[in-house]
Amino acid sequence: DTGVSQDPRHKITKRGQNVTFRCDPISEHNRLYWYRQTLGQGPEFLTYFQNEAQLEKSRLLSDRFSAERPKGSFSTLEIQRTEQGDSAMYLCASSTQGRETQYFGPGTRLLVL
Protein backbone atom coordinates (compact mmCIF):
# COMPACT_ATOMS: atom_id res chain seq x y z
CA ASP A 1 0.00 0.00 0.00
CA THR A 2 1.85 3.05 -1.26
CA GLY A 3 -0.92 5.50 -0.44
CA VAL A 4 -2.52 8.16 -2.61
CA SER A 5 -0.06 10.30 -4.54
CA GLN A 6 -0.58 13.64 -6.23
CA ASP A 7 1.53 15.51 -8.72
CA PRO A 8 2.69 18.23 -8.69
CA ARG A 9 2.74 19.17 -5.02
CA HIS A 10 2.92 22.87 -5.84
CA LYS A 11 1.96 24.86 -8.91
CA ILE A 12 2.31 28.58 -9.57
CA THR A 13 0.67 29.88 -12.69
CA LYS A 14 -0.45 33.13 -14.22
CA ARG A 15 -4.09 34.04 -14.56
CA GLY A 16 -5.54 32.71 -17.79
CA GLN A 17 -3.23 29.71 -18.07
CA ASN A 18 -4.41 26.10 -18.01
CA VAL A 19 -3.19 23.68 -15.36
CA THR A 20 -3.53 19.92 -14.93
CA PHE A 21 -3.14 17.89 -11.76
CA ARG A 22 -2.73 14.17 -11.46
CA CYS A 23 -3.87 11.78 -8.74
CA ASP A 24 -2.83 8.15 -8.36
CA PRO A 25 -5.15 6.33 -5.93
CA ILE A 26 -4.42 3.26 -3.84
CA SER A 27 -4.29 0.51 -6.44
CA GLU A 28 -7.28 -1.59 -5.41
CA HIS A 29 -9.58 1.37 -4.76
CA ASN A 30 -12.35 1.86 -7.32
CA ARG A 31 -13.61 5.22 -6.04
CA LEU A 32 -11.70 8.45 -6.46
CA TYR A 33 -12.68 11.87 -5.12
CA TRP A 34 -11.49 15.42 -5.71
CA TYR A 35 -11.86 18.16 -3.09
CA ARG A 36 -10.78 21.79 -2.92
CA GLN A 37 -9.58 23.43 0.27
CA THR A 38 -9.10 27.18 0.60
CA LEU A 39 -7.15 28.77 3.42
CA GLY A 40 -8.83 28.40 6.78
CA GLN A 41 -11.66 26.27 5.44
CA GLY A 42 -12.56 22.63 5.37
CA PRO A 43 -12.29 20.69 2.11
CA GLU A 44 -15.21 21.03 -0.31
CA PHE A 45 -16.33 18.18 -2.54
CA LEU A 46 -15.79 18.68 -6.27
CA THR A 47 -16.43 15.37 -7.99
CA TYR A 48 -16.06 11.62 -7.73
CA PHE A 49 -15.52 8.59 -9.93
CA GLN A 50 -16.45 4.98 -9.55
CA ASN A 51 -14.05 3.14 -11.82
CA GLU A 52 -13.97 5.30 -14.97
CA ALA A 53 -17.47 6.76 -14.56
CA GLN A 54 -17.85 10.25 -13.17
CA LEU A 55 -20.92 9.84 -10.96
CA GLU A 56 -21.32 13.23 -9.32
CA LYS A 57 -20.12 16.79 -9.83
CA SER A 58 -20.54 19.64 -7.41
CA ARG A 59 -22.01 22.94 -8.52
CA LEU A 60 -18.62 24.32 -7.44
CA LEU A 61 -17.15 22.66 -10.51
CA SER A 62 -17.57 25.36 -13.14
CA ASP A 63 -17.26 24.76 -16.88
CA ARG A 64 -13.58 25.62 -16.63
CA PHE A 65 -12.96 22.50 -14.56
CA SER A 66 -12.84 19.01 -16.03
CA ALA A 67 -11.85 15.72 -14.48
CA GLU A 68 -11.16 12.38 -16.06
CA ARG A 69 -10.33 8.88 -14.98
CA PRO A 70 -9.92 7.17 -18.35
CA LYS A 71 -8.91 3.66 -17.31
CA GLY A 72 -10.32 3.63 -13.83
CA SER A 73 -6.91 4.10 -12.30
CA PHE A 74 -5.28 7.55 -12.12
CA SER A 75 -7.28 10.73 -12.51
CA THR A 76 -6.56 14.20 -13.85
CA LEU A 77 -8.16 17.49 -12.91
CA GLU A 78 -7.76 20.29 -15.42
CA ILE A 79 -8.54 23.94 -14.83
CA GLN A 80 -8.77 26.10 -17.94
CA ARG A 81 -8.29 29.87 -17.96
CA THR A 82 -7.29 29.97 -14.32
CA GLU A 83 -8.52 32.79 -12.09
CA GLN A 84 -7.07 34.09 -8.84
CA GLY A 85 -10.04 32.59 -7.03
CA ASP A 86 -8.86 29.13 -8.10
CA SER A 87 -5.91 29.41 -5.72
CA ALA A 88 -6.38 26.58 -3.24
CA MET A 89 -5.20 23.15 -2.18
CA TYR A 90 -6.63 20.43 -4.40
CA LEU A 91 -6.99 17.15 -2.56
CA CYS A 92 -7.55 13.70 -3.98
CA ALA A 93 -8.88 10.75 -2.00
CA SER A 94 -9.68 7.15 -2.80
CA SER A 95 -11.76 4.38 -1.30
CA THR A 96 -13.34 1.03 -2.06
CA GLN A 97 -17.06 0.91 -2.74
CA GLY A 98 -18.75 -0.46 0.36
CA ARG A 99 -15.92 0.60 2.63
CA GLU A 100 -16.49 4.17 3.70
CA THR A 101 -13.00 5.29 4.64
CA GLN A 102 -11.37 7.71 2.23
CA TYR A 103 -7.59 7.96 2.13
CA PHE A 104 -6.21 11.33 1.15
CA GLY A 105 -3.18 12.33 -0.84
CA PRO A 106 -0.87 15.16 0.19
CA GLY A 107 -2.60 17.65 -2.10
CA THR A 108 -1.56 20.02 -4.87
CA ARG A 109 -1.27 23.63 -3.80
CA LEU A 110 -2.17 26.00 -6.64
CA LEU A 111 -1.32 29.68 -6.64
CA VAL A 112 -2.71 31.82 -9.45
CA LEU A 113 -0.95 35.15 -9.86
Place this chain on the structure above:
Amino acid sequence: AQSVTQLDSQVPVFEEAPVELRCNYSSSVSVYLFWYVQYPNQGLQLLLKYLSGSTLVKGINGFEAEFNKSQTSFHLRKPSVHISDTAEYFCAVSETNQGGKLIFGQGTELSVKP
Protein backbone atom coordinates in the same frame (compact mmCIF):
# COMPACT_ATOMS: atom_id res chain seq x y z
CA ALA B 1 -28.93 19.37 2.74
CA GLN B 2 -26.16 18.13 4.95
CA SER B 3 -24.04 20.51 6.96
CA VAL B 4 -21.37 20.24 9.62
CA THR B 5 -20.62 22.82 12.27
CA GLN B 6 -17.47 22.82 14.32
CA LEU B 7 -18.25 25.10 17.18
CA ASP B 8 -14.72 26.23 17.99
CA SER B 9 -12.34 27.57 15.38
CA GLN B 10 -9.39 27.56 17.78
CA VAL B 11 -8.76 25.59 20.95
CA PRO B 12 -5.64 26.40 22.98
CA VAL B 13 -4.76 23.89 25.69
CA PHE B 14 -1.81 23.07 27.88
CA GLU B 15 0.11 19.84 27.45
CA GLU B 16 -1.31 16.87 29.40
CA ALA B 17 -4.69 18.59 29.80
CA PRO B 18 -7.88 17.01 28.45
CA VAL B 19 -9.49 18.41 25.33
CA GLU B 20 -12.86 18.23 23.58
CA LEU B 21 -13.43 19.41 20.02
CA ARG B 22 -17.09 19.85 19.25
CA CYS B 23 -18.94 18.87 16.09
CA ASN B 24 -22.62 19.07 15.24
CA TYR B 25 -24.22 18.01 11.99
CA SER B 26 -27.55 18.23 10.26
CA SER B 27 -28.95 15.67 7.87
CA SER B 28 -32.34 14.26 7.02
CA VAL B 29 -30.98 10.75 6.48
CA SER B 30 -28.60 8.35 8.16
CA VAL B 31 -24.98 9.39 8.11
CA TYR B 32 -21.50 8.13 8.66
CA LEU B 33 -19.24 10.35 10.77
CA PHE B 34 -15.51 10.96 10.63
CA TRP B 35 -12.75 12.96 12.26
CA TYR B 36 -9.64 13.77 10.24
CA VAL B 37 -6.44 15.51 11.30
CA GLN B 38 -4.34 17.73 9.05
CA TYR B 39 -0.77 18.72 9.83
CA PRO B 40 0.68 21.78 8.06
CA ASN B 41 1.08 21.35 4.31
CA GLN B 42 -0.14 17.77 4.41
CA GLY B 43 -3.23 15.86 3.41
CA LEU B 44 -5.84 14.56 5.80
CA GLN B 45 -5.34 11.52 8.02
CA LEU B 46 -8.27 9.60 9.43
CA LEU B 47 -8.46 9.66 13.23
CA LEU B 48 -11.65 7.67 13.71
CA LYS B 49 -15.05 6.93 12.20
CA TYR B 50 -18.55 5.96 13.22
CA LEU B 51 -20.42 3.74 10.79
CA SER B 52 -22.75 1.78 13.08
CA GLY B 53 -22.82 -0.07 16.36
CA SER B 54 -21.30 1.26 19.56
CA THR B 55 -21.65 5.01 19.80
CA LEU B 56 -18.26 5.38 21.46
CA VAL B 57 -15.50 4.95 18.95
CA LYS B 58 -11.80 4.88 19.59
CA GLY B 59 -9.22 6.05 17.12
CA ILE B 60 -5.53 6.54 16.71
CA ASN B 61 -3.27 8.57 18.99
CA GLY B 62 -5.55 8.13 22.00
CA PHE B 63 -8.53 10.01 20.55
CA GLU B 64 -12.13 8.93 20.96
CA ALA B 65 -15.50 10.30 19.94
CA GLU B 66 -19.10 9.69 20.89
CA PHE B 67 -22.00 9.71 18.45
CA ASN B 68 -25.12 11.26 19.94
CA LYS B 69 -28.02 10.87 17.54
CA SER B 70 -30.52 12.90 19.53
CA GLN B 71 -28.17 15.86 19.72
CA THR B 72 -26.71 15.24 16.25
CA SER B 73 -23.23 15.56 17.67
CA PHE B 74 -19.94 13.75 17.30
CA HIS B 75 -17.50 15.38 19.71
CA LEU B 76 -13.84 14.39 19.74
CA ARG B 77 -11.99 13.92 23.02
CA LYS B 78 -8.57 13.10 24.34
CA PRO B 79 -7.84 12.77 28.07
CA SER B 80 -4.27 14.07 27.88
CA VAL B 81 -2.85 15.97 24.91
CA HIS B 82 0.71 16.15 23.71
CA ILE B 83 2.57 18.88 21.87
CA SER B 84 2.50 16.69 18.76
CA ASP B 85 -1.32 16.86 18.70
CA THR B 86 -1.07 20.46 17.51
CA ALA B 87 -2.86 20.41 14.15
CA GLU B 88 -6.13 21.21 12.38
CA TYR B 89 -9.00 18.82 13.04
CA PHE B 90 -11.93 18.32 10.70
CA CYS B 91 -15.26 16.67 11.35
CA ALA B 92 -17.01 15.22 8.30
CA VAL B 93 -20.20 13.39 7.41
CA SER B 94 -21.36 11.33 4.49
CA GLU B 95 -24.84 10.09 3.74
CA THR B 96 -25.26 6.35 3.69
CA ASN B 97 -25.57 4.82 0.22
CA GLN B 98 -24.80 8.11 -1.52
CA GLY B 99 -21.41 7.50 -3.04
CA GLY B 100 -19.44 8.48 0.01
CA LYS B 101 -18.77 12.16 -0.67
CA LEU B 102 -17.70 13.90 2.51
CA ILE B 103 -19.09 17.16 3.82
CA PHE B 104 -16.57 18.82 6.11
CA GLY B 105 -16.80 21.33 8.90
CA GLN B 106 -14.61 24.41 8.84
CA GLY B 107 -12.01 22.90 11.12
CA THR B 108 -10.73 23.42 14.65
CA GLU B 109 -7.15 24.47 15.20
CA LEU B 110 -5.82 22.68 18.27
CA SER B 111 -2.80 24.40 19.77
CA VAL B 112 -1.04 22.53 22.57
CA LYS B 113 1.27 24.64 24.69
CA PRO B 114 3.99 23.42 27.05
